[in-house]
Amino acid sequence: MFLKNLKLAQKFTALLIAIFLMGTAMSGIALAKVLDYSSQEMVSNKALMLMETMNSVRHYTSTEINPELVDRLDIEFLPETVPAYSAREVFEHLRTSEGYQSFFYKEAVVNPTNPRDKADDFEFGLIEGFRRRESLDEINGFRNTLSGDVYYIARPISMTEQSCLQCHGVPSDAPATMIAQYGDRNGFGWKLGAIIGAQVISVPADDVRQDARQSFVMIMGIVAIAFATAIFLVNLWLKQFVIRPINKMAQVAEAVSTGDMEAEFEVTTKDEVGRLAEAFQRMKLSLSLAMSRLERYRMGQSDQKGDR
Ligand code: HEC
Numbered sequence: 323m324f325l326k327n328l329k330l331a332q333k334f335t336a337l338l339i340a341i342f343l344m345g346t347a348m349s350g351i352a353l354a355k356v357l358d359y360s361s362q363e364m365v366s367n368k369a370l371m372l373m374e375t376m377n378s379v380r381h382y383t384s385t386e387i388n389p390e391l392v393d394r395l396d397i398e399f400l401p402e403t404v405p406a407y408s409a410r411e412v413f414e415h416l417r418t419s420e421g422y423q424s425f426f427y428k429e430a431v432v433n434p435t436n437p438r439d440k441a442d443d444f445e446f447g448l449i450e451g452f453r454r455r456e457s458l459d460e461i462n463g464f465r466n467t468l469s470g471d472v473y474y475i476a477r478p479i480s481m482t483e484q485s486c487l488q489c490h491g492v493p494s495d496a497p498a499t500m501i502a503q504y505g506d507r508n509g510f511g512w513k514l515g516a517i518i519g520a521q522v523i524s525v526p527a528d529d530v531r532q533d534a535r536q537s538f539v540m541i542m543g544i545v546a547i548a549f550a551t552a553i554f555l556v557n558l559w560l561k562q563f564v565i566r567p568i569n570k571m572a573q574v575a576e577a578v579s580t581g582d583m584e585a586e587f588e589v590t591t592k593d594e595v596g597r598l599a600e601a602f603q604r605m606k607l608s609l610s611l612a613m614s615r616l617e618r619y620r621m622g623q624s625d626q627k628g629d630r
Contacts, residue, residue: 330565331557338556342549350542357534361527365473366462369525372413373475376427376523379412380405399499406439424469424526429479431519435490435509441519445476448520452478456517464527471531474524480517487514567595571602583610 325333383405391403401407406429413427430445441449448461462475481490489496493506512518570588577585587603589596 331560334556334560335553338549338553342546342553345549346542346545349545350538353538353541357538361530361534362464362473364530365525365527366475369462369473369475369523372425372427372525373477373521373523376409376413376521379409383408395497395499397499399497399503401436401503407436410439424472426472426522426524428522429519430522431479431509433509433511434519435504437508439519445520445522448476448522449478449517452476452517452520465524467524470526470528472524473527474522476520476522478517479519479521481512481514484514486512490518563591563593564595567591567599571599575602578606578609583613 325336328336383403387408388403388405391400394400402411410427410429413425416422417425428445429439430441430449431439432441432446432449434440444465451461452458458478460475460477462473464471464473466472481487487495489500490509490512493501493510496506496510567588567590574585574587583606585606587599587606589599589603
């Protein structure tokens with residue numbers, strides 16, 4: 323295996339780099355998921371709140387405004403009494419405020435009374451989706467538009483009340499003043515129980531996504547710096563406390579093996595490396611003792627030889 327040929331520091335660096343790559347990949351994926359989720363949560367909260375606000379405007383119009391003005395219907399038709407109209411107008415006013423230009427609200431209908439409510443291709447697709455699956459009560463998601471990325475929420479609009487048919491059933495039932503204003507071609511023929519359109523709200527998602535991207539880069543940068551520092555420090559310590567003392571011991575052992583009994587194993591720490599040095603030092607002492615004993619023995623032998 324190629325690891326065998328590597329030096330200790332290189333082995334550790336290889337291990338740490340492997341951990342680093344795996345760690346950053348895994349934390350990167352997790353972080354991206356979390357940031358994606360939280361940015362979606364943020365825009366969807368905004369969209370939901372506006373959607374509920376618009377529904378309150380609709381409710382206010384039909385319960386407070388409409389009853390007050392219904393008598394005027396014979397003289398003139400006031401679109402202000404129509405919930406769909408007041409919701410759209412309120413939202414159009416909101417759009418004139420700073421920072422709300424790319425927000426959008428529409429009661430998109432396949433066959434609308436007011437042409438500005440005509441469903442475009444995308445909205446038509448949503449309506450088709452609701453028609454295919456009646457149980458579906460919301461479709462949401464991100465989409466790319468001319469004004470950037472947006473998050474949208476769509477809910478089906480269905481004809482649930484008989485009273486609506488007065489103005490959206492057959493033209494002959496509708497107030498003459500309304501026909502005079504809107505004509506008798508559009509916004510009629512809606513069927514009770516049918517899904518006739520979709521209430522769609524979109525809020526810009528560019529900013530939140532940008533923020534999420536920035537957080538991602540920043541956090542991953544911090545993780546990378548932390549790992550790089552760890553690799554650097556581990557190498558430094560390894561050199562200081564393991565590699566350098568071991569190299570020194572090797573040198574001394576080399577010297578001792580060639581007969582230099584003056585060379586000393588230095589014990590500088592109390593850890594495993596220090597204990598090893600201590601053991602070597604003792605071994606050197608016993609070795610030199612054994613050698614001098616051997617020397618003396620040999621001397622004795624030659625003395626005896628000389629005596630004879
Ligand atoms: C008095 C007549 C009248 C009645 C009743 C009425 N509408 Fe309307 N409706 C209108 C008019 C007029 C418009 C167009 C307003 C505008 O200019 O935006 C409209 C618009 C709408 C729109 C927006 C799409 C479009 O056609 O422009 C929806 C959705 C809608 N009505 C649903 C309903 C529902 C649901 C009911 C029953 C709860 C209902 N309407 C009852 C007159 C009426």
